[in-house]
Amino acid sequence: MNALLVKGLLTLVSVAATMRGTTVLGFSGATLVMDQDIPSRTCKYSRAYSMIQVRCANLGLEWIPSNLKTEIQIMDASVNRVRVLTNDSLAAYTNLAYLYLGDNFIQEIQEGAFDNLRYLKVIDLSTNGCDTLPKSLFHLPYLQKVYLAKNRLSDDLFKDVQVRSPLIFLQLSKNKLGKIPQLGPVPTLMHLNLSGNSISSVTPEDLAPYCSLKILDLSKNPIKFDASNCECETLNAWLSVRGIRARPVYNCTEEQERCTRQPEFSNKTMELYGRCSEILRLQVETEKARNTWILIACCISGFLFCLFVGLFCVHKRNKRRKKKLKEQQRLNANNANTELLNSNLNQPENT
Numbered sequence: 445m446n447a448l449l450v451k452g453l454l455t456l457v458s459v460a461a462t463m464r465g466t467t468v469l470g471f472s473g474a475t476l477v478m479d480q481d482i483p484s485r486t487c488k489y490s491r492a493y494s495m496i497q498v499r500c501a502n503l504g505l506e507w508i509p510s511n512l513k514t515e516i517q518i519m520d521a522s523v524n525r526v527r528v529l530t531n532d533s534l535a536a537y538t539n540l541a542y543l544y545l546g547d548n549f550i551q552e553i554q555e556g557a558f559d560n561l562r563y564l565k566v567i568d569l570s571t572n573g574c575d576t577l578p579k580s581l582f583h584l585p586y587l588q589k590v591y592l593a594k595n596r597l598s599d600d601l602f603k604d605v606q607v608r609s610p611l612i613f614l615q616l617s618k619n620k621l622g623k624i625p626q627l628g629p630v631p632t633l634m635h636l637n638l639s640g641n642s643i644s645s646v647t648p649e650d651l652a653p654y655c656s657l658k659i660l661d662l663s664k665n666p667i668k669f670d671a672s673n674c675e676c677e678t679l680n681a682w683l684s685v686r687g688i689r690a691r692p693v694y695n696c697t698e699e700q701e702r703c704t705r706q707p708e709f710s711n712k713t714m715e716l717y718g719r720c721s722e723i724l725r726l727q728v729e730t731e732k733a734r735n736t737w738i739l740i741a742c743c744i745s746g747f748l749f750c751l752f753v754g755l756f757c758v759h760k761r762n763k764r765r766k767k768k769l770k771e772q773q774r775l776n777a778n779n780a781n782t783e784l785l786n787s788n789l790n791q792p793e794n795t
Protein backbone atom coordinates (compact mmCIF):
# COMPACT_ATOMS: atom_id res chain seq x y z
CA MET A 445 0.00 0.00 0.00
CA ASN A 446 2.73 2.43 1.06
CA ALA A 447 4.93 1.41 -1.85
CA LEU A 448 2.04 2.06 -4.22
CA LEU A 449 1.53 5.53 -2.76
CA VAL A 450 5.21 6.37 -3.08
CA LYS A 451 5.27 5.13 -6.67
CA GLY A 452 2.20 7.18 -7.52
CA LEU A 453 3.74 10.25 -5.96
CA LEU A 454 6.95 9.72 -7.91
CA THR A 455 5.02 9.42 -11.19
CA LEU A 456 3.16 12.63 -10.39
CA VAL A 457 6.41 14.46 -9.69
CA SER A 458 8.03 13.21 -12.88
CA VAL A 459 4.95 14.17 -14.94
CA ALA A 460 5.02 17.64 -13.42
CA ALA A 461 8.73 17.91 -14.20
CA THR A 462 8.22 16.90 -17.84
CA MET A 463 5.34 19.31 -18.19
CA ARG A 464 7.46 22.12 -16.84
CA GLY A 465 10.23 21.14 -19.21
CA THR A 466 7.93 21.29 -22.22
CA THR A 467 6.45 24.64 -21.31
CA VAL A 468 9.89 26.10 -20.92
CA LEU A 469 10.91 24.54 -24.20
CA GLY A 470 7.76 25.85 -25.83
CA PHE A 471 8.53 29.38 -24.81
CA SER A 472 12.19 29.53 -25.63
CA GLY A 473 12.90 29.81 -29.30
CA ALA A 474 16.48 30.84 -28.95
CA THR A 475 17.99 31.61 -25.61
CA LEU A 476 20.52 34.24 -25.02
CA VAL A 477 23.23 33.79 -22.49
CA MET A 478 23.48 37.01 -20.54
CA ASP A 479 26.04 36.04 -18.05
CA GLN A 480 28.16 33.02 -18.78
CA ASP A 481 28.89 32.48 -15.11
CA ILE A 482 25.28 32.18 -14.09
CA PRO A 483 23.51 30.01 -16.63
CA SER A 484 20.07 30.69 -15.14
CA ARG A 485 20.29 34.38 -16.12
CA THR A 486 19.02 34.10 -19.64
CA CYS A 487 16.43 36.07 -21.53
CA LYS A 488 14.14 33.99 -23.69
CA TYR A 489 12.76 34.89 -27.07
CA SER A 490 9.37 33.81 -28.30
CA ARG A 491 6.55 34.94 -30.52
CA ALA A 492 3.35 36.44 -29.17
CA TYR A 493 0.56 37.77 -31.39
CA SER A 494 2.99 37.56 -34.33
CA MET A 495 5.41 39.86 -32.53
CA ILE A 496 8.91 39.14 -31.27
CA GLN A 497 8.93 38.96 -27.52
CA VAL A 498 11.81 38.79 -25.09
CA ARG A 499 11.23 37.70 -21.53
CA CYS A 500 13.80 38.73 -18.97
CA ALA A 501 11.51 38.71 -15.95
CA ASN A 502 12.74 37.74 -12.52
CA LEU A 503 16.42 37.33 -13.37
CA GLY A 504 17.85 39.72 -10.79
CA LEU A 505 18.98 42.10 -13.54
CA GLU A 506 20.40 45.44 -12.44
CA TRP A 507 20.15 47.03 -15.85
CA ILE A 508 18.35 46.48 -19.13
CA PRO A 509 20.44 44.06 -21.22
CA SER A 510 22.08 45.92 -24.08
CA ASN A 511 22.73 42.96 -26.37
CA LEU A 512 19.22 41.80 -27.15
CA LYS A 513 17.93 41.54 -30.70
CA THR A 514 17.08 45.06 -31.73
CA GLU A 515 13.89 44.05 -33.55
CA ILE A 516 12.06 42.98 -30.36
CA GLN A 517 8.56 44.40 -30.03
CA ILE A 518 7.65 43.13 -26.56
CA MET A 519 10.03 43.32 -23.61
CA ASP A 520 9.19 41.91 -20.22
CA ALA A 521 11.85 42.90 -17.70
CA SER A 522 9.56 43.03 -14.69
CA VAL A 523 10.57 41.77 -11.24
CA ASN A 524 14.23 42.72 -11.45
CA ARG A 525 16.56 45.13 -9.68
CA VAL A 526 16.87 47.90 -12.26
CA ARG A 527 17.45 51.29 -10.59
CA VAL A 528 18.07 53.73 -13.42
CA LEU A 529 16.86 54.14 -16.98
CA THR A 530 19.46 56.17 -18.84
CA ASN A 531 19.09 57.76 -22.26
CA ASP A 532 20.89 54.68 -23.64
CA SER A 533 19.12 51.90 -21.72
CA LEU A 534 16.40 51.40 -24.33
CA ALA A 535 17.68 53.47 -27.22
CA ALA A 536 18.57 50.46 -29.40
CA TYR A 537 15.13 48.86 -29.18
CA THR A 538 13.31 51.19 -31.51
CA ASN A 539 10.56 48.71 -32.42
CA LEU A 540 9.29 48.24 -28.88
CA ALA A 541 5.52 48.43 -28.60
CA TYR A 542 5.04 46.80 -25.19
CA LEU A 543 7.43 47.50 -22.34
CA TYR A 544 6.98 45.87 -18.93
CA LEU A 545 9.23 47.18 -16.18
CA GLY A 546 6.96 46.67 -13.18
CA ASP A 547 8.36 45.65 -9.83
CA ASN A 548 11.88 47.01 -10.16
CA PHE A 549 13.69 49.67 -8.10
CA ILE A 550 13.54 52.39 -10.76
CA GLN A 551 13.98 55.81 -9.17
CA GLU A 552 15.63 57.76 -11.91
CA ILE A 553 14.58 57.98 -15.53
CA GLN A 554 16.65 60.32 -17.68
CA GLU A 555 14.78 62.82 -19.80
CA GLY A 556 15.57 61.10 -23.12
CA ALA A 557 15.07 57.48 -21.99
CA PHE A 558 11.95 56.88 -24.09
CA ASP A 559 12.67 59.23 -26.97
CA ASN A 560 13.63 56.48 -29.43
CA LEU A 561 10.58 54.34 -28.71
CA ARG A 562 8.40 55.81 -31.41
CA TYR A 563 6.10 52.78 -31.59
CA LEU A 564 5.55 52.34 -27.87
CA LYS A 565 1.91 51.52 -27.13
CA VAL A 566 1.93 50.18 -23.59
CA ILE A 567 4.30 50.90 -20.72
CA ASP A 568 4.19 49.38 -17.26
CA LEU A 569 6.24 51.05 -14.54
CA SER A 570 4.08 49.90 -11.63
CA THR A 571 5.70 49.22 -8.27
CA ASN A 572 8.86 51.27 -8.65
CA GLY A 573 10.22 54.28 -6.81
CA CYS A 574 9.63 56.98 -9.41
CA ASP A 575 8.82 60.44 -8.10
CA THR A 576 8.89 61.93 -11.58
CA LEU A 577 8.89 60.90 -15.22
CA PRO A 578 10.29 62.36 -18.44
CA LYS A 579 7.68 64.76 -19.82
CA SER A 580 8.39 63.51 -23.32
CA LEU A 581 6.79 60.17 -22.42
CA PHE A 582 3.39 61.72 -23.03
CA HIS A 583 4.44 62.92 -26.48
CA LEU A 584 5.00 59.44 -27.93
CA PRO A 585 2.71 59.19 -30.96
CA TYR A 586 1.21 55.73 -30.28
CA LEU A 587 1.18 55.55 -26.50
CA GLN A 588 -2.22 54.29 -25.28
CA LYS A 589 -1.82 52.58 -21.93
CA VAL A 590 0.33 53.73 -19.03
CA TYR A 591 0.59 51.79 -15.77
CA LEU A 592 2.13 53.83 -12.95
CA ALA A 593 0.51 52.36 -9.83
CA LYS A 594 2.58 52.17 -6.64
CA ASN A 595 5.18 54.83 -7.25
CA ARG A 596 5.85 58.12 -5.51
CA LEU A 597 4.48 60.42 -8.17
CA SER A 598 3.28 63.81 -7.00
CA ASP A 599 1.36 66.67 -8.62
CA ASP A 600 4.63 68.11 -9.95
CA LEU A 601 4.79 65.34 -12.52
CA PHE A 602 1.96 66.89 -14.49
CA LYS A 603 3.05 70.50 -14.19
CA ASP A 604 3.34 71.89 -17.72
CA VAL A 605 2.70 68.50 -19.30
CA GLN A 606 0.79 68.64 -22.52
CA VAL A 607 -0.36 65.15 -23.45
CA ARG A 608 -0.04 64.55 -27.18
CA SER A 609 -0.20 60.74 -27.07
CA PRO A 610 -3.53 59.05 -27.83
CA LEU A 611 -3.76 58.03 -24.18
CA ILE A 612 -6.71 55.74 -23.40
CA PHE A 613 -5.80 54.21 -20.07
CA LEU A 614 -3.95 55.80 -17.15
CA GLN A 615 -3.36 53.87 -13.94
CA LEU A 616 -2.06 56.11 -11.14
CA SER A 617 -3.34 54.38 -8.02
CA LYS A 618 -1.23 54.40 -4.85
CA ASN A 619 0.88 57.46 -5.57
CA LYS A 620 1.15 60.83 -3.83
CA LEU A 621 -1.21 62.94 -5.88
CA GLY A 622 -3.02 65.74 -4.06
CA LYS A 623 -5.38 66.66 -6.87
CA ILE A 624 -6.82 65.37 -10.13
CA PRO A 625 -3.95 65.47 -12.67
CA GLN A 626 -4.30 68.34 -15.10
CA LEU A 627 -3.07 67.02 -18.45
CA GLY A 628 -4.75 69.52 -20.72
CA PRO A 629 -7.49 68.26 -23.02
CA VAL A 630 -7.09 64.49 -23.56
CA PRO A 631 -9.99 63.50 -25.81
CA THR A 632 -8.92 59.84 -25.96
CA LEU A 633 -8.75 59.12 -22.23
CA MET A 634 -11.41 56.61 -21.15
CA HIS A 635 -10.08 55.01 -18.00
CA LEU A 636 -8.49 56.90 -15.11
CA ASN A 637 -7.57 55.17 -11.87
CA LEU A 638 -6.59 57.49 -9.03
CA SER A 639 -7.42 55.27 -6.07
CA GLY A 640 -5.19 55.37 -3.01
CA ASN A 641 -3.83 58.90 -3.40
CA SER A 642 -4.25 62.00 -1.23
CA ILE A 643 -6.76 63.81 -3.41
CA SER A 644 -8.96 66.04 -1.25
CA SER A 645 -11.34 67.58 -3.77
CA VAL A 646 -12.87 66.91 -7.14
CA THR A 647 -15.07 69.16 -9.25
CA PRO A 648 -16.57 68.93 -12.76
CA GLU A 649 -13.93 71.45 -13.83
CA ASP A 650 -11.19 68.92 -12.97
CA LEU A 651 -12.82 66.27 -15.14
CA ALA A 652 -14.04 68.42 -18.02
CA PRO A 653 -10.77 68.17 -20.07
CA TYR A 654 -11.37 64.40 -20.34
CA CYS A 655 -14.43 64.43 -22.53
CA SER A 656 -14.35 60.70 -23.36
CA LEU A 657 -13.89 59.51 -19.79
CA LYS A 658 -15.97 56.44 -18.95
CA ILE A 659 -14.37 54.92 -15.85
CA LEU A 660 -13.01 56.87 -12.89
CA ASP A 661 -11.71 55.34 -9.67
CA LEU A 662 -11.32 57.79 -6.78
CA SER A 663 -11.67 55.30 -3.95
CA LYS A 664 -9.37 55.60 -0.94
CA ASN A 665 -8.88 59.34 -1.28
CA PRO A 666 -9.76 61.83 1.50
CA ILE A 667 -12.23 63.73 -0.68
CA LYS A 668 -14.32 66.42 1.00
CA PHE A 669 -17.13 68.40 -0.56
CA ASP A 670 -18.11 71.94 0.21
CA ALA A 671 -21.73 71.47 1.17
CA SER A 672 -22.52 75.19 0.97
CA ASN A 673 -21.66 75.10 -2.76
CA CYS A 674 -23.52 71.84 -3.42
CA GLU A 675 -20.27 70.38 -4.71
CA CYS A 676 -21.30 66.79 -4.18
CA GLU A 677 -24.57 67.12 -6.10
CA THR A 678 -22.84 69.04 -8.87
CA LEU A 679 -20.21 66.33 -9.25
CA ASN A 680 -22.82 63.60 -9.33
CA ALA A 681 -24.76 65.56 -11.94
CA TRP A 682 -21.65 65.82 -14.12
CA LEU A 683 -20.85 62.11 -13.76
CA SER A 684 -24.38 61.24 -14.73
CA VAL A 685 -24.62 63.66 -17.68
CA ARG A 686 -21.28 62.44 -19.08
CA GLY A 687 -22.01 58.77 -18.45
CA ILE A 688 -18.93 58.31 -16.26
CA ARG A 689 -18.92 55.24 -14.04
CA ALA A 690 -17.19 56.39 -10.89
CA ARG A 691 -16.03 54.77 -7.70
CA PRO A 692 -16.96 55.39 -4.91
CA VAL A 693 -20.60 56.45 -5.19
CA TYR A 694 -21.04 59.71 -3.28
CA ASN A 695 -24.44 59.87 -1.77
CA CYS A 696 -24.38 63.55 -0.74
CA THR A 697 -26.35 63.12 2.50
CA GLU A 698 -25.14 66.45 3.90
CA GLU A 699 -26.47 68.42 0.99
CA GLN A 700 -29.79 66.73 0.56
CA GLU A 701 -32.01 69.49 2.02
CA ARG A 702 -29.93 72.45 0.96
CA CYS A 703 -29.36 71.67 -2.71
CA THR A 704 -32.73 71.29 -4.30
CA ARG A 705 -32.25 73.42 -7.41
CA GLN A 706 -30.73 72.01 -10.58
CA PRO A 707 -26.91 71.92 -10.30
CA GLU A 708 -25.10 74.32 -12.60
CA PHE A 709 -21.73 73.85 -14.23
CA SER A 710 -19.33 76.78 -14.37
CA ASN A 711 -18.50 78.52 -17.64
CA LYS A 712 -14.93 77.35 -17.25
CA THR A 713 -16.11 73.74 -17.03
CA MET A 714 -18.17 74.09 -20.18
CA GLU A 715 -15.29 75.82 -21.93
CA LEU A 716 -12.80 73.05 -21.05
CA TYR A 717 -15.26 70.37 -22.06
CA GLY A 718 -16.00 72.21 -25.28
CA ARG A 719 -12.33 72.43 -26.19
CA CYS A 720 -11.86 68.70 -25.66
CA SER A 721 -14.98 67.85 -27.68
CA GLU A 722 -13.83 70.13 -30.47
CA ILE A 723 -10.50 68.27 -30.74
CA LEU A 724 -12.38 64.99 -30.72
CA ARG A 725 -14.71 66.21 -33.44
CA LEU A 726 -11.79 67.36 -35.57
CA GLN A 727 -10.08 64.01 -35.10
CA VAL A 728 -13.19 62.13 -36.15
CA GLU A 729 -13.60 64.41 -39.15
CA THR A 730 -9.97 64.02 -40.19
CA GLU A 731 -10.34 60.27 -39.87
CA LYS A 732 -13.52 60.35 -41.95
CA ALA A 733 -11.88 62.54 -44.59
CA ARG A 734 -8.91 60.21 -44.69
CA ASN A 735 -11.16 57.20 -45.11
CA THR A 736 -13.06 58.95 -47.87
CA TRP A 737 -9.81 59.75 -49.66
CA ILE A 738 -8.64 56.17 -49.25
CA LEU A 739 -11.94 54.98 -50.72
CA ILE A 740 -11.63 57.39 -53.63
CA ALA A 741 -8.04 56.36 -54.24
CA CYS A 742 -9.10 52.70 -54.17
CA CYS A 743 -11.91 53.37 -56.65
CA ILE A 744 -9.62 55.27 -59.01
CA SER A 745 -6.89 52.66 -58.87
CA GLY A 746 -9.48 49.91 -59.37
CA PHE A 747 -10.88 51.74 -62.35
CA LEU A 748 -7.40 52.30 -63.79
CA PHE A 749 -6.59 48.66 -63.28
CA CYS A 750 -9.75 47.54 -65.10
CA LEU A 751 -9.04 50.03 -67.88
CA PHE A 752 -5.52 48.75 -68.21
CA VAL A 753 -6.62 45.12 -68.27
CA GLY A 754 -9.31 45.99 -70.82
CA LEU A 755 -6.87 47.86 -73.04
CA PHE A 756 -4.38 45.05 -72.72
CA CYS A 757 -7.00 42.50 -73.79
CA VAL A 758 -8.05 44.63 -76.73
CA HIS A 759 -4.44 45.10 -77.70
CA LYS A 760 -3.79 41.38 -77.50
CA ARG A 761 -6.89 40.58 -79.53
CA ASN A 762 -5.90 43.12 -82.18
CA LYS A 763 -2.44 41.69 -82.28
CA ARG A 764 -3.86 38.19 -82.67
CA ARG A 765 -6.19 39.42 -85.38
CA LYS A 766 -3.39 41.19 -87.20
CA LYS A 767 -1.26 38.09 -86.94
CA LYS A 768 -4.11 35.99 -88.28
CA LEU A 769 -4.67 38.48 -91.08
CA LYS A 770 -0.99 38.47 -91.93
CA GLU A 771 -0.95 34.70 -91.85
CA GLN A 772 -3.98 34.66 -94.10
CA GLN A 773 -2.34 37.16 -96.42
CA ARG A 774 0.85 35.15 -96.46
CA LEU A 775 -1.12 32.01 -97.09
CA ASN A 776 -3.06 33.72 -99.82
CA ALA A 777 0.14 35.10 -101.30
CA ASN A 778 1.68 31.67 -101.13
CA ASN A 779 -1.32 30.17 -102.80
CA ALA A 780 -1.22 32.85 -105.44
CA ASN A 781 2.47 32.21 -105.94
CA THR A 782 2.01 28.50 -106.31
CA GLU A 783 -0.87 29.07 -108.63
CA LEU A 784 1.23 31.46 -110.64
CA LEU A 785 4.07 29.02 -110.64
CA ASN A 786 1.80 26.24 -111.62
CA SER A 787 0.32 28.27 -114.40
CA ASN A 788 3.81 29.32 -115.47
CA LEU A 789 4.90 25.74 -115.43
CA ASN A 790 1.92 24.71 -117.37
CA GLN A 791 2.26 27.50 -119.88
CA PRO A 792 5.12 26.20 -122.04
CA GLU A 793 3.31 22.94 -122.47
CA ASN A 794 0.27 24.76 -123.71
CA THR A 795 2.16 26.85 -126.20
Ligand SMILES: *[C@@H]1O[C@H](CO)[C@@H](O)[C@H](O)[C@H]1NC(C)=O
Nearest residue numbers: 530531532554555556557559
Ligand atom coordinates in the same frame (compact mmCIF):
# COMPACT_ATOMS: atom_id res chain seq x y z
C1 LIG B 1 19.33 62.69 -22.13
O1 LIG B 1 18.58 63.18 -23.23
C2 LIG B 1 18.01 64.46 -22.98
C3 LIG B 1 17.09 64.80 -24.14
O2 LIG B 1 17.35 64.10 -25.29
C4 LIG B 1 19.10 65.46 -22.78
O3 LIG B 1 18.54 66.73 -22.54
C5 LIG B 1 19.96 65.04 -21.60
O4 LIG B 1 21.03 65.92 -21.44
C6 LIG B 1 20.47 63.63 -21.78
N1 LIG B 1 21.11 63.21 -20.55
C7 LIG B 1 22.27 62.58 -20.52
C8 LIG B 1 22.82 62.24 -19.20
O5 LIG B 1 22.86 62.28 -21.54
Ligand SMILES: *[C@@H]1O[C@H](CO)[C@@H](O)[C@H](O)[C@H]1NC(C)=O
Nearest residue numbers: 593617637638639659660661
Ligand atom coordinates in the same frame (compact mmCIF):
# COMPACT_ATOMS: atom_id res chain seq x y z
C1 LIG C 1 -7.87 50.86 -9.57
O1 LIG C 1 -6.68 50.37 -8.97
C2 LIG C 1 -6.90 49.63 -7.78
C3 LIG C 1 -5.55 49.32 -7.15
O2 LIG C 1 -4.55 49.09 -8.07
C4 LIG C 1 -7.69 48.39 -8.11
O3 LIG C 1 -7.93 47.63 -6.94
C5 LIG C 1 -9.02 48.83 -8.72
O4 LIG C 1 -9.77 47.70 -9.11
C6 LIG C 1 -8.79 49.72 -9.93
N1 LIG C 1 -10.07 50.27 -10.39
C7 LIG C 1 -10.61 50.00 -11.58
C8 LIG C 1 -11.90 50.65 -11.89
O5 LIG C 1 -10.09 49.27 -12.40
Ligand SMILES: *[C@@H]1O[C@H](CO)[C@@H](O)[C@H](O)[C@H]1NC(C)=O
Nearest residue numbers: 692693694695696697698699
Ligand atom coordinates in the same frame (compact mmCIF):
# COMPACT_ATOMS: atom_id res chain seq x y z
C1 LIG D 1 -25.20 56.71 1.91
O1 LIG D 1 -24.57 57.09 3.13
C2 LIG D 1 -25.04 56.41 4.28
C3 LIG D 1 -24.32 56.93 5.47
O2 LIG D 1 -23.99 58.24 5.36
C4 LIG D 1 -24.84 54.93 4.12
O3 LIG D 1 -25.35 54.23 5.22
C5 LIG D 1 -25.48 54.42 2.85
O4 LIG D 1 -25.18 53.09 2.64
C6 LIG D 1 -25.02 55.23 1.65
N1 LIG D 1 -25.77 54.81 0.46
C7 LIG D 1 -25.17 54.45 -0.67
C8 LIG D 1 -26.06 54.08 -1.79
O5 LIG D 1 -23.96 54.39 -0.79
Ligand SMILES: *[C@@H]1O[C@H](CO)[C@@H](O)[C@H](O)[C@H]1NC(C)=O
Nearest residue numbers: 708709710711712713714715
Ligand atom coordinates in the same frame (compact mmCIF):
# COMPACT_ATOMS: atom_id res chain seq x y z
C1 LIG E 1 -21.24 82.58 -18.19
O1 LIG E 1 -21.75 82.66 -19.51
C2 LIG E 1 -22.98 83.33 -19.61
C3 LIG E 1 -23.46 83.30 -21.07
O2 LIG E 1 -22.91 82.26 -21.77
C4 LIG E 1 -22.82 84.77 -19.15
O3 LIG E 1 -24.07 85.42 -19.20
C5 LIG E 1 -22.29 84.78 -17.74
O4 LIG E 1 -22.01 86.11 -17.35
C6 LIG E 1 -21.02 83.96 -17.64
N1 LIG E 1 -20.59 83.89 -16.27
C7 LIG E 1 -19.38 84.18 -15.89
C8 LIG E 1 -19.09 84.02 -14.44
O5 LIG E 1 -18.49 84.46 -16.69
